[in-house]
Amino acid sequence: MIWNSAGEFFAMGGYGLYVWGSYGVIAACIAIDALIAIKRHRAARAATAANGENN
Amino acid sequence: MTPPPVFSTVLGRDLRLAARRRVDALLPLAFFAVAVSLFPLGVGPEPNTLRQISPGVLWVCALLAAMLSVTQLYATDQADGSLEQMLLAGGSAFSAGIAVALAKAVSHWLVTGLPLVLIAPLFGVMFDLSGRSIAALCASLALGTPILSLLGNVGAALTLGVRNGSVLLILLIVPLCIPALIFGSGAISAVESGSSARGHFSLLGALFIATGLLAPLATAAALRIAIE
């Protein structure tokens, strides 16, 4: 284990802002990308179901 | 009966139309002049700064002027149906497409690109470029503006009849013009700073040949997609 404490881990030798700023934003992008795709699929299924009922 | 010469017919027609609407044809040049003049106003009149940025400024404005005027080429022809007729006219749909694409590129260059090359020295002087640099400016634009016309044609064919077509075209085609921009403005900077621009001109020439061979094919394909 290279970190002596949780504090050290989050500080990243003084570069914490950069490291966590990168990973944080990227994690957010990935989550948003995935959620939008899933929502799009759900909306499309819902629209088709509604359409099918009207037929 | 031999098929009509598509290339010369389309070219002649476009040039005649441009001659009749001289104001429309000169608008890109006016845009170029205005856009170029904005930079000293925005950046400051210091001659050294202006001399340094002038190759890039002149090239970028030439690029934008070319892209803004290229949608005109096809818009009216598509609206009145003559574009379809032109594409059907030749021996085969494929060769007709290429002939139309080449004719449009050449006519665009003659109307927009060539005048730019001719008036560029005026702006070179405005930016305090040396005589040799101005010669390099004209040479690089002479090689570069055909590339811009050819690539602009591809964009115009791709965005034919699409809403916001001209803005979309700029977004699509400008990234593809970046190599020409880099070598073209680089050549002028090289001459201005006293080093050799041979490498730049060789690469620009290679781009010119490659684009000349491939862009009409892409334009023809795009026209087929748009018309079908």
Next chain:
Amino acid sequence: MAMTMRFFTYASPPRFYALAGALIPWFWIAALVLGAAGLWIGFFQAPTDATQGDAYRIIFIHVPAAWMSMVLYLVMAFWAAIGWAFNARLASMVARALAPTGAMFTFCALWSGALWGKPTWGTWWVWDARLTSELILLFLYLGYMALVNAIDDTRRADQAGALLAVIGSVNVPIIYFSVKWWNTLHQGATISATAAPKMVASMLTAMLLMTLACWAYAFAVVFTRTRAIIVEREREAKWLNDGAAA
């Protein structure tokens, strides 16, 4: 004949829809497991770098994101071209599904590159060959997405997008080369781009695992988006309305 039939079986939207639906959960699991493993090794096994300190740990996401951005563009162009050449609508749908994720990875590469650059080179942005080409790649993705969305006729949009994507792929090496050249000419303003630390085995392992994790993630999301597009386009189709699809 039977083999060819089976090969093209999944070219049919309903069959692909079902297959993708079954595979997606596994891709998610793979992405999470590989990602966790990669991050564990990257943050708890890989040593601190002598010159760059702990800031270098950004590469464990920066490099995979950059690779994905380039690979996905080529894959997108490939499927778009297949869709155009063979009139295979599913291929065109996959191409459209790839674009947003590819653009996202490109943005992530740029963002993490900037945040890595600040402590390493002293500035947020450097006009070096790789970052600049990556920025242009982002424009290429956005252009593709803008074009296919601007054209209302689906088939024309797919074909125009395919042509644009193919032209883009041909241009990417040219753009990279010209930017690299431009960069070396203006050497005064640039710092050497070879800023990656000397790679220890654990660093390489972490990068590899993160790359695989990004791959699995990309499959999961792109397949999800493709399913959405299938449903959107095949709205009237019987197989959807019959409730035969899961």
